[in-house]
Amino acid sequence: MASGWAPDGAVQDQIDGSITDAVRLARSRLPNGPGEIYCQECGEEIPEARRLAMPGARLCVSCQSGQDRSAAQSSYNRRGSKDSQLK
Numbered sequence: 001m002a003s004g005w006a007p008d009g010a011v012q013d014q015i016d017g018s019i020t021d022a023v024r025l026a027r028s029r030l031p032n033g034p035g036e037i038y039c040q041e042c043g044e045e046i047p048e049a050r051r052l053a054m055p056g057a058r059l060c061v062s063c064q065s066g067q068d069r070s071a072a073q074s075s076y077n078r079r080g081s082k083d084s085q086l087k
Contacts, residue, residue, distance in 0.1 A: 031056030039063050 035051050038044065039060040046060050059067065 031058060
């Protein structure tokens with residue numbers, strides 16, 4: 001069902017385009033190139049299984065998890081609810 005002057009399927013095309021852009025951005029942020037044998041943060045050896053599963057890995061699982069947690073805590077409320085604006 002088209003709305004206004006938009007052709008049929010225009011909304012789905014916009015959704016598909018947004019998803020494609022988000023996937024492309026996420027892939028561009030993945031580490032690439034040769035990885036490290038030792039963690040850049042703690043110096044522990046990165047297991048070979050991780051290096052094979054995640055080419056370009058520069059941190060061990062423990063340090064990467066810590067970075068991911070701190071990044072998640074510093075994010076903001078994307079929904080913009082009134083509650084988040086009052087704080």
